[in-house]
Amino acid sequence: MKVSEVLESRRAYWRALEELCTKLRGRALRRMEAATASRFSSLYRAACADLALADAYQLPPSTVHYLHQLVARAHNQLYRSRAFAFRAWLYELFVAVPQRLLADNCLRLAFVVFWGIFAGAGLLAYYTPDFAEQVVGRDELMGIENMFADAKDGRPIDQSARMAGEYVYRNPTIGLMCFCWGLVFGIGGLYIMISNALILGAIFGYMAKAPSATNFFHFVTAHGPFELTAVVLCAAAGMRLGFAIVNTGGYTRGDSLRRTAKVVVPMLFAGVLLFLVAAGIEAFVSPSAIPYELKAGVAILCTLMLLFYFVFLGYPRRSARATG
Amino acid sequence: MADHAAELDTSIEIVTPENIAFQYRVAGPFRRLPAYLIDLIIRLVAVVVGIYVLMLLFETLGLGEAGRGAGLVLWFAVAWFYGGLFETYWNGQTPGKRMMHIRVVSADGQPIAGWQAVLRNVLRFIDGQPLFSYQVGLIAASLNRRFQRLGDLVCGTMVVVEERQRLDGVMRVGDPEVLEMAALLPPNFQPSRTLARTLAAYVMRRVYFSVGRRMEIAQHVAEPLCQRFRLPPQINPDLLLCALYHRVFVHETEVQPVRGSSPFGKMGTGSEPVGAGFGRRGSGEVPVPIFPDAPRDDYAVQETPPEPPIPAFPPAWRQRRR
Numbered sequence: 001m002k003v004s005e006v007l008e009s010r011r012a013y014w015r016a017l018e019e020l021c022t023k024l025r026g027r028a029l030r031r032m033e034a035a036t037a038s039r040f041s042s043l044y045r046a047a048c049a050d051l052a053l054a055d056a057y058q059l060p061p062s063t064v065h066y067l068h069q070l071v072a073r074a075h076n077q078l079y080r081s082r083a084f085a086f087r088a089w090l091y092e093l094f095v096a097v098p099q100r101l102l103a104d105n106c107l108r109l110a111f112v113v114f115w116g117i118f119a120g121a122g123l124l125a126y127y128t129p130d131f132a133e134q135v136v137g138r139d140e141l142m143g144i145e146n147m148f149a150d151a152k153d154g155r156p157i158d159q160s161a162r163m164a165g166e167y168v169y170r171n172p173t174i175g176l177m178c179f180c181w182g183l184v185f186g187i188g189g190l191y192i193m194i195s196n197a198l199i200l201g202a203i204f205g206y207m208a209k210a211p212s213a214t215n216f217f218h219f220v221t222a223h224g225p226f227e228l229t230a231v232v233l234c235a236a237a238g239m240r241l242g243f244a245i246v247n248t249g250g251y252t253r254g255d256s257l258r259r260t261a262k263v264v265v266p267m268l269f270a271g272v273l274l275f276l277v278a279a280g281i282e283a284f285v286s287p288s289a290i291p292y293e294l295k296a297g298v299a300i301l302c303t304l305m306l307l308f309y310f311v312f313l314g315y316p317r318r319s320a321r322a323t324g
Numbered sequence: 325m326a327d328h329a330a331e332l333d334t335s336i337e338i339v340t341p342e343n344i345a346f347q348y349r350v351a352g353p354f355r356r357l358p359a360y361l362i363d364l365i366i367r368l369v370a371v372v373v374g375i376y377v378l379m380l381l382f383e384t385l386g387l388g389e390a391g392r393g394a395g396l397v398l399w400f401a402v403a404w405f406y407g408g409l410f411e412t413y414w415n416g417q418t419p420g421k422r423m424m425h426i427r428v429v430s431a432d433g434q435p436i437a438g439w440q441a442v443l444r445n446v447l448r449f450i451d452g453q454p455l456f457s458y459q460v461g462l463i464a465a466s467l468n469r470r471f472q473r474l475g476d477l478v479c480g481t482m483v484v485v486e487e488r489q490r491l492d493g494v495m496r497v498g499d500p501e502v503l504e505m506a507a508l509l510p511p512n513f514q515p516s517r518t519l520a521r522t523l524a525a526y527v528m529r530r531v532y533f534s535v536g537r538r539m540e541i542a543q544h545v546a547e548p549l550c551q552r553f554r555l556p557p558q559i560n561p562d563l564l565l566c567a568l569y570h571r572v573f574v575h576e577t578e579v580q581p582v583r584g585s586s587p588f589g590k591m592g593t594g595s596e597p598v599g600a601g602f603g604r605r606g607s608g609e610v611p612v613p614i615f616p617d618a619p620r621d622d623y624a625v626q627e628t629p630p631e632p633p634i635p636a637f638p639p640a641w642r643q644r645r646r
Contacts, residue, residue, distance in 0.1 A: 003572070004573055048342045049344075058515075066489050071340075079435050081412055081413075081436050157387065158390040161382075161387060161394070162389040162393035168396065169397065169400040172400065173400065176449065180447055180449040241478065254477060261443055265439040268443075268446070
């Protein structure tokens with residue numbers, strides 16, 4: 001059998017596969033009939049076999065090249081990207097992740113570093129007169145002081161919505177950037193986290209002895225727990241990822257990175273989620289005119305939820321350890 | 325030889341679950357940059373139009389300020405998750421990638437999962453350093469075989485070219501001279517695979533060469549064949565290869581040479597007009613092979629011609645028959 005005859009006999013099938021590939025790329029995938037699907041797969045397998053036998057058939061190089069592309073296209077239509085399986089994600093988020101987080105050294109380190117520096121900067125700013133000015137800058141401090149000079153009696157709802165948008169844009173962006181910088185051997189994100197902790201701590205310490213301290217704490221109490229935890233989570237996720245390059249655990253550096261990436265994504269996801277909830281609280285609860293006790297109640301509730309998530313859900317269980 | 329080609333090429337071999345290896349060409353920066361720019365424009369337009377519509381909408385609802393907030397939320401979502409969502413639900417493509425015919429796949433050829441799509445697009449930020457000039461990504465991509473930027477390296481993904489090529493048939497070399505020459509070849513000659521591949525590559529490309537260049541290229545293959553077939557050495561090498569190609573790829577039917585017009589008869593006179601693109605070699609010209617010690621084993625005559633069975637869908641397990 002000559003090559004030209006082989007080509008003629010196979011050409012119709014290849015064309016058919018090509019047409020199906022084009023059709024499946026669009027919206028036809030959902031309403032595809034079973035017969036079409038099985039026809040597609042048998043055509044694909046036939047093309048695979050043709051490619052395997054191309055050498056034995058002595059097909060010309062251009063035809064072999066064509067077959068490579070045809071098989072690649074069909075392969076991409078057959079094996080498609082897997083979207084998020086939301087049930088699996090729920091399990092991951094509420095069962096697997098908390099257990100991993102409680103045992104995560106990076107999270108412990110990030111937690112201690114962030115809160116340690118935050119508290120240290122706060123104390124320094126409270127007891128030394130010009131620490132806050134040196135860290136934050138005089139004009140910024142004045143601006144913040146003016147912002148809280150008069151008691152807020154709530155905002156109109158549309159202004160709150162605008163601020164919610166602003167918080168949603170600003171805060172998770174800082175968190176995600178912090179995560180990305182973590183890739184620099186785990187210490188890049190540390191810098192952003194430390195600078196944030198320093199500035200925030202200095203502002204807290206400074207405002208605590210300022211005349212408008214009541215207004216300030218009125219504002220920051222409610223959303224504080226979620227927002228600050230979210231920063232820690234994002235930074236820890238970045239640190240974990242970047243540190244996988246340094247401490248490979250016996251794998252090559254690339255493999256170690258890839259193994260860690262899968263673990264880190266839910267952590268980042270949890271961080272962004274916390275940021276979004278915190279933005280909602282910051283925009284609608286924090287500036288409202290409800291009494292301070294209620295706002296403190298929100299803060300306590302948030303803290304309890306975090307404790308429940310990290311400690312109760314995350315407490316190591318034998319079954320989880322056995323399986324994973 | 326194949327190994328050297330693989331080292332030079334930007335193609336990556338993938339083994340599918342069907343146990344077949346096929347090749348992808350990896351997309352380099354010159355294909356990914358236009359795709360990125362297209363996506364950038366789409367993102368900008370989407371954000372501008374979206375903010376405009378949202379602000380109009382909230383204005384009519386009497387909540388003017390809220391529109392700006394909603395616009396910022398949209399901006400945040402598009403800036404960080406545009407690529408991730410499209411690549412998840414469009415099977416590894418964004419609109420820009422689809423226009424440039426490239427696709428994100430896992431490094432092992434599998435399709436990407438949602439977390440890979442999202443993470444590689446979040447990490448775009450670090451690849452874009454400094455100041456969205458993408459120097460980090462460019463350097464990282466040029467340091468590995470698969471052009472993976474940092475985000476790709478972390479997620480184990482790569483961007484491949486998904487081109488479509490027209491299926492060419494067999495080249496037509498049906499000139500009478502070729503047919504005559506084909507009839508003169510030994511009837512039981514069966515070329516080796518490498519020779520067949522060489523013939524196909526040569527005939528496919530010879531139309532792009534000048535006559536002199538064709539001679540120069542063809543004679544390296546034609547000379548040992550001439551000796552084997554006991555053909556006169558001054559035979560036109562281009563013509564010989566075309567005849568062989570015709571014999572191997574196109575037709576088996578014997579063509580009777582027209583009486584009194586042997587192709588050798590015309591050789592060496594050099595006075596006839598050049599017809600059908602076959603140049604003629606001058607009479608006194610001695611061919612100078614460029615690589616006189618080139619290996620000749622490729623041209624071995626196979627005694628048993630391979631005749632693989634070709635059912636409608638050839639089962640793969642029958643391929644090792646010989």
